[in-house]
Amino acid sequence: HVYAQPGEYIVTLVIATAGGCSSSSTQLVNVSQPSGCQASYRYYPIDSLNMLLSNTIQFVDQSYGSPELWFWNFGDGTTSYEQNPVHEFAQFGEYMVCLTIYNLDSTCYDNICLPVWVGNPAGGCQATFTFFPADTLNLLVSNTLQFMDQSSGNPIFWHWDFGDGTTSTEQNPLHIFPNEGSYQVCLSITGADSNCFSDYCKQVWVGNTAPGCRAMFYYYPADSLNQSNNIQFADQSLGNPTEWLWNFGDGITSTGQNPLHLYQQPGIYHVCLAISNPTAQCYDTVCHEVSVNAILDSCENVFSASVSGLTATFDGSMVSGDTASFTWEFGDGYTATGNQVAHTYIIGGLYTVTLTTVSTRGCVFSSASMIFLGDTALVQTIQGTIRAGSLPVSGVVLLMPQGGIWNWGAQTTAIDSMGVYRFEGVMPGSYHLLAVPYSVAGDTMAYLPTYYGNVIFWEQASAITLGAAALAYDIDLVACNGIIPGDALINGNI
Template sequence: MKFLLIFLILIFVLTSTASATVTIFPTPLGAGTPPATARITCSCGNSCIDYTAVAASSDPRIVQLKDLSKGNETYVRWDFGDGTPLEGTNITPSLKNPVHTFPKNGYYIICMTTRNSCCSQKLWVHMTIIITDGNATVPFKAPVTAFSAAPTSGEASLKVQFTDKSTPFPYTDKSTGVSTSWKWSFGDGTYSTVQYPSHTYSKAGNYTVSLTIKNAKGSDTKTIKNYIVVNDLKAPVAVFSASPTSGKAPLNVAFTDKSTGSPASWQWSFGDGSRSFVQNPVHKYTKAGKYTVSLTVKNNGGSSTVAKTGYIQVRDKLVAAFSLSPTSGKAPLNVAFTDKSTGTPSGWIWDFGDGSKSFIQSPTHKYSKAGKYTISLTVKNDKGSNTVTKTNYITVIDKPVAAFSASPTSGKAPLNVTFTDKSTGSPASWQWSFGDGSRSFVQNPVHKYTKAGKYTVSLTVKNAKGSNIKTMSECVVVS
């Protein structure tokens, strides 16, 4: 039994491994997929993304990832750097804090990507995890230099981002204290010692780029001849669009620059006296009209201007309105109608009140008969219609014909009699003679008879065309 216990202890000692070590480093900018950036915070300001990692067991390859993000996550994706991802929208504990087994010790650039309820944009963060056991480190080796650049061609001034893709991962040799170093030569007489530099080429030419990397184990240089091709800057070509291009005032229009040739400045003229110098402005048109818009773009290579005539059409609210002249006169009467509607109508319907119609914007119409006429105008466009009506707006006169009635026509004195004008031809004046020596000049008078008798009544009517008289003998009998 004693020997069995000693045997089991020996087996445990021989088969056990040292405790795992998981070391986390910030990932250099530009490394990883997508390229690493600074820690990203959502634009709404209430969410951010972060994580850490710890050893999950004595096996150094088994690592526990811990999500430290702030915000209500709706999507999570892990890229472990060894070709295996994990993603989902069901935010379970195993998705937020996964345990992952890596194939071997080494360094891995891990990317965590999320979306959250604060905003729809994706957030991502990179970290580099180095996995070792207690007795060994990641093997330190001499570097093998590799790099890329984007873009590799374009017009001056051309800004180029360079990305170090060398192996192994940058480190500091604990035995010597020597760290990895970089020296870039951009081919235009300038240099950089950062790992992921950006450089601007100000002049045209073909540039040879080289990168030398050193660490405690050695150095290596990579050179690419004529890697960056920079052309002379050409003048831009002005192009733009707008939305919407028509509508009712006030109208907000968004203008979008679509110019080619890398313009450095923009000057907009909106056609209403206003200007803007931003690339993609929004402009408010407050009055109806057709506006010509122009855009001038410039860079060090020259300038270009494009103008669009009547490009923006702004309408007032569609409201029918009109005037006419004359509003009265003798038959036959020619009347000129003038449309004064707002809102840019595209169709007109006139009703002249005598059974006639017109569909032109400002017609002339002849009234051949005396009378009072009600006029209406309906205007239309693709947004709707509107109607205005003017009752008894036109008076056409002819020589009048006198006519009248009376009520009552008999009764005891004193007798009040109401007289009603029924004349035609649009008289302009009235003269009544009641047969008892009294007169009146109103259109529809009331007269009191105080004595018994039989009374003859006459009415004389007049207008610009002439006069007429109507006489009714013994029209009123008073007892």
């Protein structure tokens, strides 16, 4: 409709159906307001913990054009001249709330009326959202945030205000902020049923997440027998997060801190946890591959060995009982197949035996162990002194097979009051020695764990090969010069 002249007009819409149903709605319309002046507002329940039962609404003016005066009509017979009033409605229901803005020189005048639902009589219609940095590899400098709608009530329309002058109508928008800093982000939702209308705002921090903020989690089957598709996830994050968003890799998400999730099928799932604490400027994301229903365990094999002279008999099996092919490597260049095999070595000594299985599922798994054949009189004693100048040392020494074959195991012995250690009954082979000082003259930070060869890295360590005359294997501890003690984080995946 084209009006002949500017002014205020009362506009009424009347509808009627063939079945005799009729209704009308009336609004005050201002025509041809001065350019650049536009009334706008948002609102939300004051009781953020009990939105569905709150009668008290915070109204926030968001008008353009620098108005100087505000007039609110709350649709329940009460009014206000405040810019951002808080109003308590007497009952739940729908109210037509109107805001009129103007200034003293009459260059700005506008009016807007919106239906406001108090107490959410539609039931379950509540706007809320979470967010996390989109760049999970560079969280500290990422200005791009992924927003995720978490609203209830099956909304069909979304309106995002990112607090930087831009908006979006997507359900889960990806937004690039112009600068680091704090932004007030608001989400408004509307449902197919006009009774559903809700608004939610939170402070969002962009970029430069706080130090000490780190997303971490572990998981385990809820069934103690480890044969369950029901997985318990446990948040282990640092930085005191207040919000969590889990993506379980099967299309399902959760905002709980420690969710229990039931997978429909066994398998390997890419699970991600995003954490946030806007107040502490903490945002982080971590992802792990999660094995459900012991898929990996079904690949494992084990074997035993018995030795008679230079002949060893091996018996292998699958942990899961699955059918598989068995391939043996005896450590002397010879191989064999079958789950039960015997092999005669040409000379005695220490050998690494490896069993590789391929299950009917196509899963390949290898395990290894060491066996000794020959004269047990060849076993020797390894001993020496651990020194830190002339200072007394307390601690332990570890004896490990060279190359880190850990299922063979590391032996441990204590350092006595004179700094001397001793291993007896050591079979022939090549080993590394590592001295681990607990304290030197009472100082727990003065010296570092040190390998034989007086180095702190095993790649540089000197290996011990038994079979020659017994020697004293002394270690001079490396001083902890210039290292400042303090809190730190070491973490990883096994």
